[in-house]
Amino acid sequence: AQSVTQPDIHITVSEGASLELRCNYSYGATPYLFWYVQSPGQGLQLLLKYFSGDTLVQGIKGFEAEFKRSQSSFNLRKPSVHWSDAAEYFCAVGAFGEYGNKLVFGAGTILRVKS
Amino acid sequence: GAVVSQHPSRVICKSGTSVKIECRSLDFQATTMFWYRQFPKQSLMLMATSNEGSKATYEQGVEKDKFLINHASLTLSTLTVTSAHPEDSSFYICSATGTSGPIHQVQYFGPGTRLTVL
Numbered sequence A: 001a002q003s004v005t006q007p008d009i010h011i012t013v014s015e016g017a018s019l020e021l022r023c024n025y026s027y028g029a030t031p032y033l034f035w036y037v038q039s040p041g042q043g044l045q046l047l048l049k050y051f052s053g054d055t056l057v058q059g060i061k062g063f064e065a066e067f068k069r070s071q072s073s074f075n076l077r078k079p080s081v082h083w084s085d086a087a088e089y090f091c092a093v094g095a096f097g098e099y100g101n102k103l104v105f106g107a108g109t110i111l112r113v114k115s
Numbered sequence B: 001g002a003v004v005s006q007h008p009s010r011v012i013c014k015s016g017t018s019v020k021i022e023c024r025s026l027d028f029q030a031t032t033m034f035w036y037r038q039f040p041k042q043s044l045m046l047m048a049t050s051n052e053g054s055k056a057t058y059e060q061g062v063e064k065d066k067f068l069i070n071h072a073s074l075t076l077s078t079l080t081v082t083s084a085h086p087e088d089s090s091f092y093i094c095s096a097t098g099t100s101g102p103i104h105q106v107q108y109f110g111p112g113t114r115l116t117v118l
Helices: none
Strands: A003-005 A010-014 A019-021 A024-026 A032-038 A044-050 A056-058 A064-068 A073-078 A087-097 A100-105 A109-114 B004-007 B010-013 B019-025 B030-038 B044-051 B067-073 B076-081 B090-098 B113-117
Touching: A003 A087, A003 A100, A010 A019, A019 A109, A024 A073, A024 A087, A032 A064, A032 A073, A044 A056, A044 A064, A044 A073, A073 A087, A100 B044, B004 B090, B010 B019, B019 B030, B019 B090, B019 B113, B030 B067, B030 B076, B044 B067, B076 B090
Parallel strands: A010 A109, B010 B113
Antiparallel strands: A003 A024, A019 A073, A032 A044, A032 A087, A056 A064, A064 A073, A087 A100, A087 A109, B004 B019, B019 B076, B030 B044, B030 B090, B067 B076, B090 B113
């Protein structure tokens, strides 16, 4: 069965500092991987996705993620964090089937940005 | 593009009443819609997968008679919480995928509905 582990529940970084959010997945086949961001009381916004090809994927808002098959990881990075990046971040793995992707989410990482 | 709306954004109801939540894809046709439940400070739990014109597929442990899902058109799915109780209070989020192409491969999420049962 698919599973996703986000080992960090909370992360605090200073504004302008770099950021890396960790994500490890378990899936038997080639995974479809996603990062979503959720602001308090809101739905989820897609940051980026990996289906195949280049293992370094670029997303919106200056985020990128690197797929490392050998480590079963899909870590999210940003070189310089802005205060508006404070939110909760979810990594998800999808199994693409007849009706599109069925997603399994990690527990989420809450990002706090200090000025 | 790929905008999903939910209505209402917040609802408060009395125990024993039923509540209907709508999920609409505004600028694309959604073959499949998903309904999630999110408890405070927790991740999203998939409740059911809804395919246009057919019965929803519920995840293990989700009561299909309590959470009625209808996906009558390619742009609308509804979740009805029947005989709601305080333990049904939660944040309900829907998502949708398109019929073909890249939009078929990604779930686009609505803004969520906060249900409070008194």
